[in-house]
Amino acid sequence: MILDYQKSTSFVVRELLLKAEKPSFSLVIGIPRENQEVEKRLALTPESVALLVAAGYRVLLQAGAGLTINYSDSYYAESGAEIVETAQSVFQADLVLKVLPPTLAEVQMMRQRCTVFSFLYLHRLSKPLLELMQEKKISALAYELMYDDTGVSPFVTSISEIEGVTSITLAAELLSNAHGGKGILLGGIPGISPTEVVIIGAGVAGIMAARTAMALGAAVKVFDEDILKLRHIRHELGSALFTSTLQPNVLRNVFRSADVVIGAMQYINKTHFYRISEDLIREMKRGALIIDLRMTQGGCFETTMEACLPDHPVVFEKLGVLHFCEMSLSSRVARTASIALSNIFVSLFSTLGDCGGLAHFTRFDRGFASGFYLYAGKMVNSYVANHFNFPVADIGLFLQGY
DSSP states (O other): OOEEEOTTSOEEEHHHHSOOOOOOOOOEEEEOOOOTTTOOOOSOOHHHHHHHHHTTOEEEEETTTTGGGTOOHHHHHHTTOEEESOHHHHTTSSEEEOSSOOOHHHHHHSOTTOEEEEOOOGGGOOHHHHHHHHHTTOEEEEGGGOOOTTSSOHHHHHHHHHHHHHHHHHHHHHTSGGGTSOOOOSSOOTTSOOOEEEEEOOSHHHHHHHHHHHHTTOEEEEEOSOHHHHHHHHHHHOTTSEEEOOOHHHHHHHHHHOSEEEEOOOOTTOSOOOOBOHHHHHTSOTTOEEEESOGGGTOSBTTTGGGGSTTOOSEEEETTEEEEOOSOGGGGGHHHHHHHHHHHHHHHHHHHHHTTSHHHHHHHOHHHHTTEEEETTEEOOHHHHHHHTOOOOOGGGGSTTO
16 A cells, blocks of 8 residues: 655545546347337337437337337337347347347357346246356346335336336227227216226236326226235325225126226235136126236136136126236337336436446345346246246355345
8 A cells, every 4th residue: 555645744645535437348138120010119229229229229220110109120220239130139138138038049149158037927037048048158137036125116107108008098998899898988967887907916017007096087986905005005196095805705706797897916926926817707797807907927817817828808708708818018108118117227227337348247236136036047036936846046155245
């Protein structure tokens, strides 16, 4: 250590006088084109690409990836993205940003030890897929598993807000004559009984769905097994809202008169699973409507679980009740959803850059580290491991100083 001696007999450590340099690093972000028949959302918009490029990232975009959200390749190019023709080129990036989980063919194109971000759709994963990712020492993060300082996933919160509102606009559309419904106006006007909307789950999606339905004049009833969530939604929306725990007799009476039932329970990392039985669906009026917002997690109803199978119709009738079971309702408003995802990624990658790269950020941010289900090919998430019968290890074992 070198000391500077001064006349006042004080000294200053020279290291304190040196300018602190920001750690330098270089990361390449790849954005492949999704299967656009089933997924129209994209992880980054051109505006977000411009911010990330200005922060020092390189962004590779597969040609045509942004067309589903009405952004042209030229717009991305003007924002600083490098447009590449093949998926093979994109999957050579350090970080691959997807919406759907990677397929077996996509993993085969990925380079060794890359990192892939996506939603965790367990029905789209498989044991051979995970084994190949382990063999290539790939790190994989799921948006649903990450959490922020409040203990919740910002990705799940944003998408749930969108899907909660969209579920009510969709219900209004499906109840109309134009789509084979009973010809009911969702809401209420003077002299006519209001539409009855039942929401199973008082999380973010449930709150947004209830708020939107009440604004239209519908009679809304919300059920959840968590009394704290029920207290919160009642505080948010007022005493006019009916709330109840999942009491079978209360549910049966409510289902008999319901016009719309929306499933919004959360099943990721949960120890208890509640699904509405087929017997309750039998109690519903003919022509009533069910919208399941949790198809990617296996469904909220016994009658919708079969819709998780490939090639199953999104809209079908069962027991006289119309079922709507799209895998991701926010994909119907893909541009809005993509902007919401982009906003989170800009903040996330700005912080990641300040920390000096992915490894440093993972070591010091527990919420981000929790998003990994594979880290350098090692299974580190018990929820995914138990589903596929894999051995699991704590991610802290692979992070120095964690």
